Amino acid sequence: MLNFLIVNPIARLSLLALIFAVVIILVVTFGRLSSRRIETRQNIQEIAGGGVKRRESLQDKRTNAWADLAERIERAGLSLSDTKGDVLRDRLMAAGYTSPSAPKVFTLSRFVLVIALPLLYLVFQRMTAAEQSSGELYVYGSLLALAGLYLPNLIVSAKADRRREAVTNGFPDCLDLMLVCVEAGLGLEAAMDRVGREMVHSHPLIANMLLEVTLQLRAGARREDALRRMGERSGVTEIKSFATLLIQSDKLGTSVADTLRVYSAEMREKRRLRAEEKAHRLPVIISIPLVVNMLPTMIGVLMMPGIVRIVRELIPAMGGG
Template sequence: MIELAAQNATFRILLLLAVFGVVAGLSLLGLSYANRRLTVRDQLGRLTSGPALVPGQSESLRARESKTAWSQLAAAVERAGLNLADTKNERLTALLKQAGFTSPSATRIYTLVRLMLIFVLPLGYIVLAYSSDEPVSFLKVYFIGSVLALVGLYLPNLYVRARADRRKEAIINGFPDCLDLLLVCVESGLGLEAAMDRVGREMVNSHPKVAELLMITVLQLRAGSSRDEAFRKLAEESAVDEIRAFTTLIIQSDKLGTSVATTLRVYAAEMRERRQMRAEEKAHRLPVLISIPLVACMLPTMIGTLMLPAAVLMVRNIFPLMSGG
């Protein structure tokens, strides 16, 4: 390894970068551990001293949780003069919420990550290209650097959309079970709020996304929000058509005075039927999907196997006759 490091400049750079990464990671772990201990000690000191809360200066728990390293970095960049606000801020905020990023600074962090990737990926390739012994043409570096910049620009968007799709799929798959449990709880005598609380606690491990939506709605109801407002916020947070229809049914049944148990029973049966139809649709797509590797991989092999004996006979018998042998 020492001889390889002495002969190859690229290997030396990669080795130095690996050593730097290990040392920096260990240093960050040590600093984070010390910072955590200092933070806990400071909080304990504040609790024991018992300072009076000054109006307008108290900090909420949500604000404390949102103070991450990325948010502080984004705030520092904005203080330096670079505006990280997106022109389509509302649409981007909705997309990030669908992906599970509910922090107030999520849009700024998203823009900051895109800007960093635009410069980091091409610079990394340029360093690796010019550290090698072979000369690299300028056009090749320019072309690959431009492609990497475009990848860095669109990669966060693809990641956020893929995460939003996975979250939506998890909610759709777990919501029929949630309705069945809600129906059981309501028919056993619990109110809708108590039933949602019970079901949310039971589904934490099996369907955590659905449990999170239910618990947020329960907390909003306990905080004093009306049932219409809480269920409308549930539909907005989920961004799933099935939950929107469910909230609309609950609001209408509450206004008209119909039985919630009957509404849940009918909608639960409809959701089970939809889930069965989605499973049947995926099963019917399997023959079409299997035919692609079948034609691309197995069919040429089968044709070669069937035609090989005829080809051997042609080479042994027909070709010598045709050539006069």
């Protein structure tokens, strides 16, 4: 076995890759367990202290290192600014990347992947000692470069869709709590602050938006500007409609409680319709694997007795046996 691993480069590379994967899995598992324990301890301390602290997310900590690297690269003379900076910034904000350096980090990641993926393929090809022509290397390298160019876009789009779905599904609960607070006598700003602090653990995305609006209002921003900015930063149609509704209600002088009650009922109805749509779509989705996997088996089981009878009786009779 050792001689085989020493002689065969593919087996040696596979063993090294397996050992590397096992080590990575163990490190990631240990890190997750440690982070969960630390997070649980921090939550207990926050509950014991009677307040909710705004903690820096893990995403921001990871982005800081990339932001520093992007700044150093720009200082060296390589510009990372995009020609469609406003559109890119809106997409990244919809995905949850609100840092000012997020567009530069995004451009840097695309640049790194375009170069790194073909180089990794060349290194792997040299280590396996597989013979390939220059045309094949060029084609595979070009495909990997295209994958590295569009992979960050796919990741950002997928994260924006998941974030939009989470906000849309949790927003009716936020409206119900806000309606209770307003009917209890709180103002709109106090109600948003209270709901934001209550929903930190259940719906953190919505809580962050509400707390950010509250801080802007306390800093002296106009209510209309703060609400419109919340709708634009969220990238969700329901949040934009909610902000517009509150602005119109404030201008016309109508009851905020009635506005929240009507819009909350609409949001709950839309959420129910989305759940029914998914439930009605489930049989169609299930029918595809059923047809692909079970139909050939059923046809084989039903036709096998006839095939056996044909082979045993009909074919010898036709041959004169």
